[in-house]
Amino acid sequence: MPPPTELDAARPDPRAYSPHGRGLRAAFAGALSLLIPTWCAGCDLPGVELCGACRALLMPRPRSSLLSDGTPLTTALQFDGVPASVIRALKEDGRTGLARPLGTALGDALEHGLGRVPGGAGAGGVAVAPVPASRAAIRRRGYSVVEVLLRGAGVRPVRLLAPGRAAGDQRRLGRGERARNVVGTMRVRASTALPVVVVDDVVTTGATLGEAVAVLRAAGVEVVGAVALAATPRRLRR
Known part of the structure; x- marks a missing residue:
């Protein structure tokens, strides 16, 4: 099997979607993060509001x-x-x-x-x-x-x-x-x-x-x- 490409990694995994909508919520959150970027308020690490290291401080x-x-x-x-x-x-x-x-x-x-x-x-x-x-x-x-x-x-x-x-x-x-x-x-x-x-x-x-x-x-x-x-x-x- 060929190794996954960047395009493969970008495709949604069907297994992530459940009847309870957890996958849909995750996909929505991911899309929202592209529109409204989030970064750690303590150290500017992208993708999180507050990283674990800063939370500990x-x-x-x-x-x-x-x-x-x-x-x-x-x-x-x-x-x-x-x-x-x-x-x-x-x-x-x-x-x-x-x-x-x-x-x-x-x-x-x-x-x-x-x-x-x-x-x-x-x-x-x-x-x-x-x-x-x-x-x-x-x-x-x-x-x-x-x-x-x-x-x-x-x-x-x-x-x-x-x-x-x-x-x-x-x-x-x-x-x-x-x-x-x-x-x-x-x-x-x-x-x-x-x-x-x-x-x-x-x-x-x-x-x-x-x-x-x-x-x-x-x-x-x-x-x-x-x-x-x-x-x-x-x-x-x-």
Whole structure:
């Protein structure tokens, strides 16, 4: 029998098609990949949304610290290398399918953080409040990154906060400047009798999370902790 040619390899195998449509679905997925190419969000390997090696680098390594007001903070990943690339793909490229693996890491940080909340509040008795996305970010992306991450973690976000005034660009600001820049960027839209954990996607100085905590506490809400998916190297060098 002559060896298979490239043309033979390109032909569909009739055995791949079953009465249940598995073969048809596979063929459709293959055709769709030609129209809409997919590549690994971590390393650009073609044909996959997230390769096994990059997925392994999203394994959470929970790290505990404190916000400037003493609120316990837990983070799952370092915002660098592959984790940073994958988070950027979710935030800037609209690749919401990455919310599941990233949400798994966030969920681990939530569980880890709740174990360190004074009084040991269980997940069932805590409201998980996302830092609200700005109006400009919602218009640009069409979704709230933190809420998508929480749903990827299997956690129902409780919208206690709403955006306030727009903040200026934080990237070149120091710690004190960042804290002043975010004042007034959030307001309380609802209250709860439950203890609250505030969640954000990436934390650098903690100014945004600190403002969220301050606004909620000023409204009489008990905030017992903060969680972020990732911490920037700038924060980790503290």
